[in-house]
Amino acid sequence: MSQFQDTLSPIDGSVYVSRALADDAQIARVLAEARGAQRDWAATPLAQRQAICTGAVAYLLAQREDIALELCWMMGRPLRYAASEVAGLAERASYMIAAAPAALAPLTLAAKPGFSRYIQHEPLGLVFVIAPWNYPYLTAINSLVPALLAGNCVLLKHSAQTPLCAERLYAAFEAAGLPPGVLSYLHLNHEATTKIIASGAVNHVAFTGSVTAGALVERAAAGRFIGLGLELGGKDPAYVRHDAELDGAVASVVDGAFFNSGQSCCAIERVYVHADIYDAFVARAVASVKAYRLGRSDDPQTTLGPLVNAAAADFVRGQIQEALAQGAVAHIDEALFPLSRPGTPYLAPQLLTQVNHGMRLMTQESFGPVVGIMKVAGDEEALTLMNDSEFGLSASIFTRDIVTGIALGERLETGTFFINRCDYLDPGLAWTGVKQSGRGCSLSELGFGYLTRPKSFHIKHQC
Template sequence: AGFRRYIKREPLGTVLVVAPWNYPYLTAVNTIIPALMAGNSVILKHASQTLLVGERFAEAMRRASLPDGLFHNLLLDHRQTAAIIDSGRVQQVNFTGSVDAGKAMESAATGRFLGVGLELGGKDPAYVRADANLEHAVENLVDGSFFNSGQSCCAVERIYVDQKIFPVFVERFAELTRQYVLGNPLDEATTLGPLVTPGAAFFVRGQIAEALAQGATALIDPQAFTADVPGSAYLAPQVLVDVSHQMSVMRDESFGPVVGIMPVASDEEAIALMNDSEFGLSASIWTQDLAAAERLGNEIATGTVFMNRCDYLDPALAWTGVKNSGRGVTLSPLGYEHLTRAKSFHLRHEV
């Protein structure tokens, strides 16, 4: 008695949001709106490929009658962005992008005692157990591998399948993949669009070629996709088997429409392979055994564990990563807390 004690959350000040091109509205809004709700001002620096998105955010804020000065959309190059971070005039930086760019963000923030939230690369694995609903697993993993042409940080890029169901899984996976229609996204018949640049497609083509030279087998004939022209941004989906972790396509983030599939003999082998990565953003387990999914999930080094789904953000859950997939949290109450600071009140009101 005689005391009042509580914790208050206060705004940090100014939050710099550095947003990517691949989901230009969703990834930006995940920080912009919570930051404003928490009482912060926001500076948005959008990717050079999606500058109009930043302008539309600014127009939306104007139409919503947001007080002047609370939101600014700035066109910045890398040097200017680093200068803002180094100036000490922002209190939090939330960045989504590559590992190398994330390192540059951390370097710019060195000695400034800023909060730095980094959502970086991914090489997300899936494990299909023998008891999985095969039709459901195939349909969802094909979509998880090739949605947005694989240009998603949480896209499925490597799949491990119980050896007992491996042949039928691979057969059905390849059959469904062949049904994609590669073409102009403005064409209603298109179900698979181009990569962001010809250079991005060149990188993925190189991964595929290297894997084939090292003994991998390609299950999809690129010639069946007439839009797949070497040198262009249009790239046919590819499914590789006879792959190993010595291949770049199973180690390095592809960010394109390619996935490698390996058979495994046990849960233990699957977990070992899933964890054999510098990344850890999300991982999915395909099984009808909830207890097994929870048990295996505890052993996976990842930010999110899915059961019988993948490539999905739930606003109620923390979106976070381990290892080179980043640091910090967005979404959920935890993401909101990262945009505020705690102040404790310890009040003795009876003396």
């Protein structure tokens, strides 16, 4: 008998979609089909692979309004913002489609009399993409498109919170003419997912999720000698220097902290502001946060939706209450957001000052609409605090002095460094993390290298 997974909408707790979980026979069939399809797909001309990926993107763009409504109900993003995920998908996919010829071209060595020497990029085989619920299309496309372009087959597994995303992606590539077996999806529980990783049937795992789950993926893959791409947690900092353009810094930091209800691995979760402009920054940030409208994500007027579930919201509430008990000061009156109630996914945004690194709020990932702000005396104190974290996904500095900002950025322990912006993935740049933010790389031309293996050719023209 099949087991089922129910997706409960954070809007009202109703069952939005129910899907049967794949059984052992279905899993075995899908894996066999992928193995059977991979050789022919690898032999397909790159131009044809590019055309199919381009067609799939066009299909998804045509469906963006329906996709936006599904995202709104499955994971709670406000309807007014949900369609932007499809636009972001198109931007990333289009970059990777255009970059593929250069990224996958053989590397030819300098001439050596009597020899030809070059390195080809060979597909790995079957890439298992495990995508989270918070940005289910963007995180999936980071690996899905370059894996297909490189000649791999892909098995896609989405979170139980966003199962329709896998189905939408499959339908898009099917409509674009992708051969059967090259892309598959399965609705899986944790046990089945772990078994697939440990089975040796997949050649690479591209996982986005929590540090705890990433460790489970590593353990499942132990001894299989397969590639792992792990995009894990973040506690990303921003530093606002004394010379920052204040209004721009406030707007960017607040949006970076509260967009998607703070449910982003690269959201701004801690802010360090120079003492000279600290009071002005806090005052303007508080006014900006108070302007949010918390509500049902299917209401077009909503600018801050519910968290993915009540447990996630209560976790953030717990961090806030603990910080307040330790001396933090809250600047947002929860009464301004009447939908915010314990035991529900609806949580008022919060901005805290008088915080320090002895509080979980400033060291442990929150993944919610809260940010702590600390006053600093200067660059050295800010750098020390920014690096005082077990995470290192992205970090931002706001300053008019670009040369000094870059010099400071070179000392930060982070995968991506921003000046005067935050919370954005440029597809031309490598997306990677240090420390517990993970390992591996997606996006940019470098991302193709993690989805291929080098094969060296050493040709002597005469014996």
